[in-house]
Amino acid sequence: xxxxxxxxxxxxxxxxxxxxxxxxxxxxxxxxxxxVEVLDAAYQEGIRTFMCTTHERVGELCDHFRAHRExxxxxxxxxxxxxxxxxxxxxxxxxxxxxxxxxxxxEGALGAMLKAGMAVASKDVRxxxxxxxxxxxxxxxxxxxxxxxxxxxxxxLLLGLGMKQALGYFAxxxxxxxxxxxxxxxxxxxxxxxxxxxxxxxxxxxCANINKIGFRMCGGIxxxxxxxxxxxxxxxxxxxLASGAIAPxxxxxxxxxxxxxxxxxxxxxxxxxxxxxxxxxxxxxAQRARPRRPQLAAA
Amino acid sequence: xxxIGLAGLGxxxxxxxxxxxxxxxxxxxxxxxxxxxxxxALARFTGLKCYSDFERMLAxxxxxxxxxSTPSRLHAAMVEQALxxxxxxxxxxxxxxxxxxxxRLVELADANERVTQVGYHLRFVGAFQEAARVFACGALGKxxxxxxxxxxxxxxxxKGATWRAAKSEGGGALYDYACHAIDLMNFLAGPxxxxxxxxxxxxxxxxxxxxxxxxxxxxxxxxxxxxVNWSDESFRKMSTKISAWGANGRxxxxxxxxxxYLREAGMTQAGMRPGWSVRYTTELTDEVxxxxxxxxxxxxxxYFVRSIQQGRTNxxxxxxxxxxxxxxxxxxxxxxxxxxxxxxxxxxAKSRWARIFS
Numbered sequence: 001x002x003x004x005x006x007x008x009x010x011x012x013x014x015x016x017x018x019x020x021x022x023x024x025x026x027x028x029x030x031x032x033x034x035x036v037e038v039l040d041a042a043y044q045e046g047i048r049t050f051m052c053t054t055h056e057r058v059g060e061l062c063d064h065f066r067a068h069r070e071x072x073x074x075x076x077x078x079x080x081x082x083x084x085x086x087x088x089x090x091x092x093x094x095x096x097x098x099x100x101x102x103x104x105x106x107e108g109a110l111g112a113m114l115k116a117g118m119a120v121a122s123k124d125v126r127x128x129x130x131x132x133x134x135x136x137x138x139x140x141x142x143x144x145x146x147x148x149x150x151x152x153x154x155x156x157l158l159l160g161l162g163m164k165q166a167l168g169y170f171a172x173x174x175x176x177x178x179x180x181x182x183x184x185x186x187x188x189x190x191x192x193x194x195x196x197x198x199x200x201x202x203x204x205x206x207c208a209n210i211n212k213i214g215f216r217m218c219g220g221i222x223x224x225x226x227x228x229x230x231x232x233x234x235x236x237x238x239x240x241l242a243s244g245a246i247a248p249x250x251x252x253x254x255x256x257x258x259x260x261x262x263x264x265x266x267x268x269x270x271x272x273x274x275x276x277x278x279x280x281x282x283x284x285x286a287q288r289a290r291p292r293r294p295q296l297a298a299a
Numbered sequence: 300x301x302x303i304g305l306a307g308l309g310x311x312x313x314x315x316x317x318x319x320x321x322x323x324x325x326x327x328x329x330x331x332x333x334x335x336x337x338x339x340a341l342a343r344f345t346g347l348k349c350y351s352d353f354e355r356m357l358a359x360x361x362x363x364x365x366x367x368s369t370p371s372r373l374h375a376a377m378v379e380q381a382l383x384x385x386x387x388x389x390x391x392x393x394x395x396x397x398x399x400x401x402x403r404l405v406e407l408a409d410a411n412e413r414v415t416q417v418g419y420h421l422r423f424v425g426a427f428q429e430a431a432r433v434f435a436c437g438a439l440g441k442x443x444x445x446x447x448x449x450x451x452x453x454x455x456x457x458k459g460a461t462w463r464a465a466k467s468e469g470g471g472a473l474y475d476y477a478c479h480a481i482d483l484m485n486f487l488a489g490p491x492x493x494x495x496x497x498x499x500x501x502x503x504x505x506x507x508x509x510x511x512x513x514x515x516x517x518x519x520x521x522x523x524x525x526x527v528n529w530s531d532e533s534f535r536k537m538s539t540k541i542s543a544w545g546a547n548g549r550x551x552x553x554x555x556x557x558x559x560y561l562r563e564a565g566m567t568q569a570g571m572r573p574g575w576s577v578r579y580t581t582e583l584t585d586e587v588x589x590x591x592x593x594x595x596x597x598x599x600x601x602y603f604v605r606s607i608q609q610g611r612t613n614x615x616x617x618x619x620x621x622x623x624x625x626x627x628x629x630x631x632x633x634x635x636x637x638x639x640x641x642x643x644x645x646x647x648a649k650s651r652w653a654r655i656f657s
Contacts, residue, residue: 160317
């Protein structure tokens with residue numbers, strides 16, 4: 001995994017600080033070229049991994065990357081699935097069973113069973129999950145997707161319900177079908193790590209909010225710091241700026257001060273912001289690479 | 300440990316199940332839902348004891364409380380069954396569709412001294428709590444006007460197979476969507492004593508309204524406006540905003556932030572300054588033990604658990620409080636089709652324009 005990953009919230013009207021700002025961004029990134037321009041800027045700054053939701057517009061972006069492979073020879077996607085609002089809105093509109101059918105292929109015994117309202121056996125849950133993953137992965141056909149994530153709303157729902165095995169099915173399917181590593185996004189890091197241990201998923205890739213003010217770090221900032229320092233997993237830090245509540249240098253000092261954190265994902269809309277953030281991470285990493293002890297003491 | 304049973308495993312029911320299951324002081328004993336495909340999967344994968352029948356679950360399990368997340372039409376009867384058996388009740392919004400049912404159930408809960416709560420989760424959103432706090436401390440001065448808006452992409456096509464599209468089931472934007480905004484207005488300004496100029500409009504739905512607009516009149520002379528549309532796909536998800544104008548300033552809050560403008564006169568309250576102050580969700584949100592979709596969902600569950608432990612029967616979102624939202628919805632519903640009051644005289648302005656365009 002690269003040290004710096006590029007996120008996509010800014011492109012799809014997601015902003016945890018201001019709805020006004022989210023709307024302005026949705027307007028700005030309405031046309032695909034505006035998004036490509038920002039991704040190009042990030043690429044030129046050395047950021048070659050795009051960690052993106054399986055939003056339908058990402059499908060259009062994939063078309064662009066497929067059409068211009070020569071421009072991005074080493075470009076990598078980390079799909080994060082599903083785009084939950086798509087499902088949530090469908091459930092509200094047509095009900096849970098109907099929504100499930102809507103996102104599954106028409107043909108096949110499973111669709112027919114669901115249609116008949118029959119009970120679903122364990123093996124079918126696994127098959128349904130695989131079909132849903134495949135449906136989400138279609139848009140990435142022919143592109144490099146070395147890590148495939150399950151979004152926090154699903155990870156955390158399964159975690160809360162205690163449907164741990166479904167996380168295991170996901171991991172297994174992503175490995176077997178796509179030769180990819182499974183990744184897990186969560187707002188409940190310590191709790192999830194216990195479950196991944198239980199499932200025997202060794203050294204998992206887990207993406208969670210990691211920020212200095214402890215925003216959306218359920219279980220508490222101390223538990224997070226302890227888990228990061230002592231447990232065997234590959235942490236990716238997201239929401240490091242806590243939606244802008246922390247100044248960039250201070251925010252990144254906190255994250256870069258924890259050497260076990262493997263990657264940092266951030267989103268930005270301007271070349272200047274991308275360059276600034278990337279340079280800060282590089283600078284702080286370089287500092288850490290020099291004398292270790294005084295750095296840790298200072299942190 | 301508080302022993303809980305859940306009825307209804309739709310979107311909210313599943314979300315509640317996950318949250319209650321993770322609560323350290325709760326034991327989820329059983330759940331019930333008519334869809335076998337769901338209960339089967341849950342039973343198999345999580346060992347949850349599942350029923351297809353509510354009454355049987357109540358009869359066979361020793362519960363302290365139930366969580367009811369069924370279609371709105373079913374709330375009243377299920378709440379009554381649960382209260383009659385002496386259980387504490389958490390019920391999804393809206394509380395009931397008939398105010399008389401609600402009054403009876405409030406009395407029943409009072410008589411049995413049971414804890415009751417309705418899922419108006421916006422009262423547990425940090426920014427709205429801050430808005431209510433600012434409002435209650437009097438910084439805005441005498442209330443002049445309050446406005447609540449809620450928009451989102453729920454019904455975007457002229458079909459719809461769920462109960463949400465059927466008026467008799469409690470579907471429609473008024474009871475199923477606007478109730479959040481109404482409750483938020485009640486949270487800040489208290490209940491209005493009358494409503495007027497209600498427009499309930501269908502954009503896509505055949506049987507129910509997709510948009511609700513209405514004026515509310517408050518006892519102190521202030522007015523309010525409600526503007527709700529669940530067929531607005533320019534919003535990614537439900538977006539709720541409340542604004543209030545008082546003699547001393549203005550307040551605007553949504554899920555992310557609480558913006559306050561105070562005139563010089565409003566600054567006497569401790570810690571407040573004139574001009575704009577903005578507080579964001581990052582500073583207004585308390586940590587929860589488990590997060591799913593938003594802190595407020597966990598916070599309301601924890602509040603319910605604490606209420607049971609402390610015997611708090613008149614807390615936030617009690618049946619009594621939620622019934623006030625139902626009353627407003629009923630007032631608005633009663634205006635359905637009433638139409639505008641027309642000036643009986645021939646309009647001067649109209650004839651002038653008519654001349655121009657003829």
